Amino acid sequence: MANGSLLGKSAKFGIGATPNYLKGIRSIEWDPGDFNMVLTDIIDEDPPIFIVADRQNSTITIVVEVDKTDTNGQVALGTAFSGKTSTLFTLAREGTTAGNIKITGSLFVKSIGKESYDKKSVMTKTIVMQVSGAYTEGVFP
């Protein structure tokens, strides 16, 4: 492991303007999405060329240990899913100490995940969220 390698153990994911960081997170997957490439279609321009348009399809996928006491975190995500409501989010890839990268924006909950009940293990589920519009990169103060 290189000196500057990031460790995932401090990563956090929160929702709301003042982030309520979710409890019981096992893993977070952040996909920044891709740029939509548009082919120009201008008369007399030959051949058409690709130009870069808006960024799209940024997604966040988290696996959580189901915790029904996480009222303003996991339970609130369930509410946002049921109500088709967008909510603000904060993704802390490295943690939340000063200077750590902070990704913020707004998202919809696309899938709240299947639940399965295994008598020998903790209940987990996978929540998939779609970032709505552009996100912002900054740092924690």
Add this chain to the structure above:
Amino acid sequence: MAEEEKDSFVTMVNPDGVEEEVWSNLPGHVDRLLTLGWSYPVPKIEVNKIQMKSLTITTDKE
């Protein structure tokens, strides 16, 4: 929820009887919690002590 909005919270009682601050401006959240067995706290009434100098009880039966 719009970007410029701030979170607001309301005190509710969870199904175990413990008070918690609940995110109130996430649409539908409080209503959903009510269906999950949450409730609003019962207002606490503080009773002041009454100093009683004398008390006379009379009955109409001898």
